[in-house]
Amino acid sequence: MPANGGRIPVMADVARIAEVSHQTVSRVLNAHPGVRPETEARVRAAVAELGYRRNFSARALVTRRSGLVGVLTTAPDHPDTVRALVGVERALRAAGRTLLFAGAAPGDLYTVAERLLGHAPEGCVAMVPGQEAELAALNGPATVVVDGDPARTASLGPAVMTVGIDHRGAADTLTRHLLDLGHRTVHHVAGGTPSHAARSEGWRRALRAAGAPVPEPEAVTEPGPGGGRAAGLALAHRRAAGEEVTAVLAADDHIALGLLQALAESGLCVPGQVSVAGFGERPDSAHLCPALTTVGADPAELGGAAVRLLLAGAREQAENGSATTEDRGLRAGAAPLLPTRLLVRQSTGPPPVRRLRQAERPPTSRV
Amino acid sequence: MPANGGRIPVMADVARIAEVSHQTVSRVLNAHPGVRPETEARVRAAVAELGYRRNFSARALVTRRSGLVGVLTTAPDHPDTVRALVGVERALRAAGRTLLFAGAAPGDLYTVAERLLGHAPEGCVAMVPGQEAELAALNGPATVVVDGDPARTASLGPAVMTVGIDHRGAADTLTRHLLDLGHRTVHHVAGGTPSHAARSEGWRRALRAAGAPVPEPEAVTEPGPGGGRAAGLALAHRRAAGEEVTAVLAADDHIALGLLQALAESGLCVPGQVSVAGFGERPDSAHLCPALTTVGADPAELGGAAVRLLLAGAREQAENGSATTEDRGLRAGAAPLLPTRLLVRQSTGPPPVRRLRQAERPPTSRV
DNA sequence: TTGTAGGCGTTATCAA
DNA sequence: TTGATAACGCCTACAA
Numbered sequence: 001m002p003a004n005g006g007r008i009p010v011m012a013d014v015a016r017i018a019e020v021s022h023q024t025v026s027r028v029l030n031a032h033p034g035v036r037p038e039t040e041a042r043v044r045a046a047v048a049e050l051g052y053r054r055n056f057s058a059r060a061l062v063t064r065r066s067g068l069v070g071v072l073t074t075a076p077d078h079p080d081t082v083r084a085l086v087g088v089e090r091a092l093r094a095a096g097r098t099l100l101f102a103g104a105a106p107g108d109l110y111t112v113a114e115r116l117l118g119h120a121p122e123g124c125v126a127m128v129p130g131q132e133a134e135l136a137a138l139n140g141p142a143t144v145v146v147d148g149d150p151a152r153t154a155s156l157g158p159a160v161m162t163v164g165i166d167h168r169g170a171a172d173t174l175t176r177h178l179l180d181l182g183h184r185t186v187h188h189v190a191g192g193t194p195s196h197a198a199r200s201e202g203w204r205r206a207l208r209a210a211g212a213p214v215p216e217p218e219a220v221t222e223p224g225p226g227g228g229r230a231a232g233l234a235l236a237h238r239r240a241a242g243e244e245v246t247a248v249l250a251a252d253d254h255i256a257l258g259l260l261q262a263l264a265e266s267g268l269c270v271p272g273q274v275s276v277a278g279f280g281e282r283p284d285s286a287h288l289c290p291a292l293t294t295v296g297a298d299p300a301e302l303g304g305a306a307v308r309l310l311l312a313g314a315r316e317q318a319e320n321g322s323a324t325t326e327d328r329g330l331r332a333g334a335a336p337l338l339p340t341r342l343l344v345r346q347s348t349g350p351p352p353v354r355r356l357r358q359a360e361r362p363p364t365s366r367v
Numbered sequence: 368m369p370a371n372g373g374r375i376p377v378m379a380d381v382a383r384i385a386e387v388s389h390q391t392v393s394r395v396l397n398a399h400p401g402v403r404p405e406t407e408a409r410v411r412a413a414v415a416e417l418g419y420r421r422n423f424s425a426r427a428l429v430t431r432r433s434g435l436v437g438v439l440t441t442a443p444d445h446p447d448t449v450r451a452l453v454g455v456e457r458a459l460r461a462a463g464r465t466l467l468f469a470g471a472a473p474g475d476l477y478t479v480a481e482r483l484l485g486h487a488p489e490g491c492v493a494m495v496p497g498q499e500a501e502l503a504a505l506n507g508p509a510t511v512v513v514d515g516d517p518a519r520t521a522s523l524g525p526a527v528m529t530v531g532i533d534h535r536g537a538a539d540t541l542t543r544h545l546l547d548l549g550h551r552t553v554h555h556v557a558g559g560t561p562s563h564a565a566r567s568e569g570w571r572r573a574l575r576a577a578g579a580p581v582p583e584p585e586a587v588t589e590p591g592p593g594g595g596r597a598a599g600l601a602l603a604h605r606r607a608a609g610e611e612v613t614a615v616l617a618a619d620d621h622i623a624l625g626l627l628q629a630l631a632e633s634g635l636c637v638p639g640q641v642s643v644a645g646f647g648e649r650p651d652s653a654h655l656c657p658a659l660t661t662v663g664a665d666p667a668e669l670g671g672a673a674v675r676l677l678l679a680g681a682r683e684q685a686e687n688g689s690a691t692t693e694d695r696g697l698r699a700g701a702a703p704l705l706p707t708r709l710l711v712r713q714s715t716g717p718p719p720v721r722r723l724r725q726a727e728r729p730p731t732s733r734v
Numbered sequence: 735t736t737g738t739a740g741g742c743g744t745t746a747t748c749a750a
Numbered sequence: 751t752t753g754a755t756a757a758c759g760c761c762t763a764c765a766a
Contacts, residue, residue, distance in 0.1 A: 010743055021752070021753045023746095024752060026745060027752090053484060055428075055487060056424075056485040056744095057425075057427040057487060057742090058424075058428055058743035061744070061745090062745045063745065063746095068486070076457070086443060089470045093471070096482070098469060099468045100467060100468075101452075101456055101468050102456075102460070103456045103457065115465060118421055118423040119423045119434075119435070120423065139418045224651065225651045226654075229654065257651060258654055260656060287592035287625055289627060377758090387736075391737080393760070394736090397761085401736090402736085406735080422759055422760070424760090428744090429759090429761045429762075430761065431742080736765100737764105738763105738765075739764085740762090741761095744757100744758085745757090746755100746756085748756100749752105749753085750751100
């Protein structure tokens with residue numbers, strides 16, 4: 001046991017043992033050129049002997065780079081947030097950065113953000129649905145909003161960027177798919193988040209474009225399967241009351257799960273009597289019975305894209321020299337939309353043969 | 368815009384504007400007593416004007432407390448890990464600490480851990496199934512293993528502690544529950560993790576204690592529902608071949624999901640013909656059709672418990688004065704086992720009426 | 735009640 | 751090829 005007094009070893013301890021100056025230790029550890037191999041070997045031996053580890057705080061103080069990237073969210077429990085976080089972590093690991101994770105209640109965003117920013121992250125990834133505008137006031141480093149509304153984040157200045165999913169287009173695609181199967185219209189269970197709203201918009205747009213009637217959507221009162229179940233029971237009621245409910249588009253897969261449950265409880269067969277579709281953020285929707293038809297993109301990929309955007313900004317900054325803009329850490333680049341995938345599975349199919357008693361519309365043949 | 372040259376403001380800038388020394392600024396920010404209210408007001412105004420934020424790196428350098436707690440995991444994608452992480456984050460937020468999150472491939476544990484430890488976390492939470500022993504060699508701060516094997520972590524020294532779940536007891540409870548329903552025995556789909564192994568052990572123990580036959584377990588080849596489905600198909604085969612399969616205990620809810628799928632595909636009714644039970648780490652097992660009977664504890668609670676253990680150690684350390692042990696940051700306290708809950712739902716029920724042709728065992732009445 | 739001096743552990747700069 | 755010295759931004763101790 002080396003006699004350095006039980007303290008955590010510092011560079012000077014290594015230097016003493018290797019019989020060099022602490023400066024040479026620094027050179028070795030940072031792979032600076034011009035250190036005699038023999039000297040380097042002595043230093044490395046001393047490092048190993050002491051179990052020495054550089055102190056990033058001290059290093060950050062002088063280099064002005066913390067090696068940290070912050071993730072800030074007001075929805076730390078949300079499954080999508082968590083999955084995006086996993087993607088962020090993976091990308092950061094590959095880039096040799098470390099992730100700082102801070103969750104906040106919507107009202108505490110400022111306080112929590114201040115705490116996060118105190119650690120001087122070089123960039124941030126934000127998942128703060130509906131509070132994107134507050135990011136600009138934070139005076140933090142370059143920030144990428146995951147799944148924010150590009151139109152709204154654009155006005156927040158060059159330090160705030162967005163990676164997003166084309167929810168509207170995805171909902172449009174899926175709704176059209178159901179119409180193409182022969183459904184006269186598609187019902188909808190709407191959710192409470194901004195992305196959900198965009199999906200609802202796509203659904204409405206597709207119906208209008210096809211000239212299909214736009215049924216009153218059911219709104220969930222609670223996120224997750226519970227809300228979906230309640231909405232599903234309501235839809236079953238409407239169906240029992242004579243409304244032609246043959247296809248339902250849920251705002252997300254969690255809602256769809258509750259929907260499936262409610263329909264089963266109501267004795268309705270999926271997809272025999274009612275088709276159900278969701279939004280693909282649930283990894284195991286393929287394993288539900290029936291397997292869920294879904295459209296969407298993996299939030300983890302979104303998270304990865306956010307990090308790449310941040311790091312691309314960093315690289316550019318390193319090339320140009322950072323003098324051009326304020327010294328705010330990484331700078332973000334362009335804002336792509338992640339492509340979505342349509343996964344048609346057993347929960348959707350053609351509508352049941354027409355024996356519906358609604359006479360308003362003659363049973364014209366559909367494509 | 369204050370003329371401090373576009374730099375990020377530092378304490379000296381605040382001091383200049385407030386016309387005090389930087390020391391007084393520090394006093395205000397740390398709520399030290401003995402600052403005239405008027406002076407404090409001037410300082411706060413200057414802080415606000417400049418948007419000044421303390422630099423935690425510099426602070427950590429002198430106080431030797433980073434305000435960080437690290438989470439280190441070799442299973443960053445695992446749903447349980449992620450849910451525990453959420454619990455850790457919540458507890459840390461309440462404690463005013465910030466979370467550092469690092470994932471690693473099992474082979475990269477050392478490298479990633481070094482990176483994490485370089486940021487000088489005051490404590491760590493580890494989710495490194497099967498690699499707990501490597502933690503001791505890391506020479507890090509006090510570390511709490513989430514869901515580790517207490518017997519094995521005990522030998523890792525006082526710096527490594529465990530918060531766990533009594534998997535064995537939980538499996539025992541659930542197996543006994545199925546036997547009590549009248550099942551002659553309970554089949555089992557085993558998983559690949561250490562916790563899964565403990566569950567398998569509890570299952571076996573309960574069967575032996577009841578004098579029930581112990582059928583060959585099915586082992587999953589892949590984690591998640593996919594593996595469960597394959598195992599389920601295999602069990603359906605065994606049943607078709609004449610084996611009395613009336614109840615199945617899955618190593619976790621994800622496996623159970625695949626199991627339900629496979630049984631449905633095989634035309635077997637749950638719970639009419641086969642009862643299925645899982646381990647309750649899946650938040651929405653209540654919303655499956657049929658709703659899944661489950662036993663377990665919320666990983667998020669485990670994560671919270673880990674943090675409390677860490678912080679309790681810190682408090683104790685603060686009271687005793689930290690001179691007693693090596694200066695390794697927080698110290699961990701005792702190691703509790705989280706209680707589990709048995710949630711009986713529709714996926715389990717009594718076995719079908721005996722019309723099975725196996726004659727070896729006379730149909731004795733069971734409790 | 736406030737200010738000055740010194741040091742935390744590292745990297746950058748310049749001199750040898 | 752190596753070493754001395756000066757920051758980096760902050761806090762503690764002591765002096766005024």
